[in-house]
Amino acid sequence: MAAKNKQKKIGILTAGGDSPGLNAAIRGFGKTAAGHYHMELVGFRDGITGLVENRFEALDGRALSGILTVGGTILGTSRDKVHKFPTADGPVDMVPQVVQNYEKDGLDAIIMLGGGGTAKNAMRLVDAGLNVIHLPKTIDNDIAETDTTFGFATAMEVATDALDRVHSTAHSHHRIILTEIMGHRAGWLTLGAGIAGGADIILIPEIPYTVNSVAATIRERTKRGSTFSVVAVAEGARDVDDMADYEAARLLVKAAKTPEQQRAARAHLRNVTDTQREHSFKLARELEAATGLEARVTILGYVQRGGSPAAADRVLATRLGAAAADLVAQGHFGVMVAAKGDEAVPVPLEDVAGKTKLVPPDHAWIAAARKVGTGLGD
Ligand code: F6P
Numbered sequence: 001m002a003a004k005n006k007q008k009k010i011g012i013l014t015a016g017g018d019s020p021g022l023n024a025a026i027r028g029f030g031k032t033a034a035g036h037y038h039m040e041l042v043g044f045r046d047g048i049t050g051l052v053e054n055r056f057e058a059l060d061g062r063a064l065s066g067i068l069t070v071g072g073t074i075l076g077t078s079r080d081k082v083h084k085f086p087t088a089d090g091p092v093d094m095v096p097q098v099v100q101n102y103e104k105d106g107l108d109a110i111i112m113l114g115g116g117g118t119a120k121n122a123m124r125l126v127d128a129g130l131n132v133i134h135l136p137k138t139i140d141n142d143i144a145e146t147d148t149t150f151g152f153a154t155a156m157e158v159a160t161d162a163l164d165r166v167h168s169t170a171h172s173h174h175r176i177i178l179t180e181i182m183g184h185r186a187g188w189l190t191l192g193a194g195i196a197g198g199a200d201i202i203l204i205p206e207i208p209y210t211v212n213s214v215a216a217t218i219r220e221r222t223k224r225g226s227t228f229s230v231v232a233v234a235e236g237a238r239d240v241d242d243m244a245d246y247e248a249a250r251l252l253v254k255a256a257k258t259p260e261q262q263r264a265a266r267a268h269l270r271n272v273t274d275t276q277r278e279h280s281f282k283l284a285r286e287l288e289a290a291t292g293l294e295a296r297v298t299i300l301g302y303v304q305r306g307g308s309p310a311a312a313d314r315v316l317a318t319r320l321g322a323a324a325a326d327l328v329a330q331g332h333f334g335v336m337v338a339a340k341g342d343e344a345v346p347v348p349l350e351d352v353a354g355k356t357k358l359v360p361p362d363h364a365w366i367a368a369a370r371k372v373g374t375g376l377g378d
Pocket of ligand 1: 182
């Protein structure tokens, strides 16, 4: 590894789904590392892919300038896994290749910006002896041990704006509008936007719903004179039966021992997931039948991840990026830089990798939603 008194050379990459604030974090880290600590910075292209293929470029002051407000990532990204890297001969463990590249390039550390999958990749590289720091990025806000993640605040603004807008059509046409919001298996984005956008019903994965309960809330509203309803529905939300099928399929995958059992269990889980993919449309049909109102579905999709980061994400990404550079200077590795109140705190990666932060059923946001009369579908 690199000699002690030489200028430190640091690699940085962005991995997983793109998210507002990635460039702000690259800039926050880069300006602190280069400007304050006089380190050399290189950016790996396309996440883990660039790290495996050793594709990188120098990130100098000019490259870091003017990117604070820019959406996406100037480095590109991918969802590749380092231990199952796709090749023509099937998935290959590329950890040894990355270690070799790291040594050949004379790197002193790698900064990995990403979500849950990236935390696991980062852990694999730490286990192989590399100096790694992870920064928590995702619109889903589902990373353990951090108050929040950059990307979440912006996506919540976008989804809230969408809910504000669909209210127009809902009340003008006396319709139920289901607005499907991202979040993977976590309900943070739907819950936050649902509260902020005044959704009448909020459906999240952590609280499986029944159609009866959702329909009852809508009928109650009709009785009180509201002839429309706006439903914020998480992409991972399911009715009680579908959620039970999904959980059972996941358990089968976990319990599978032989490669054959694993293949069969994974194929079954894929099947269940595919069958449930159109769940918002299914719910819309069920609600039409149960309430007599017309129902429509709006899937927000990638607009939630796109565009310029909100001010809150710019601040968060900048302070976590700057804190990561401080940690490199101190030689503190194998951690994620977590947001805890106003502090940026290093948390051991083993406390983060493989964990998911779901909405606790007794969370204050849920309590507040219930108190203002929002239906949660249970
Ligand atoms: O993790 C971020 C996220 O946007 C999730 O909310 C969503 O489930 C997923 O990525 C979609 O990812 P993609 O289609 O880019 O693979």
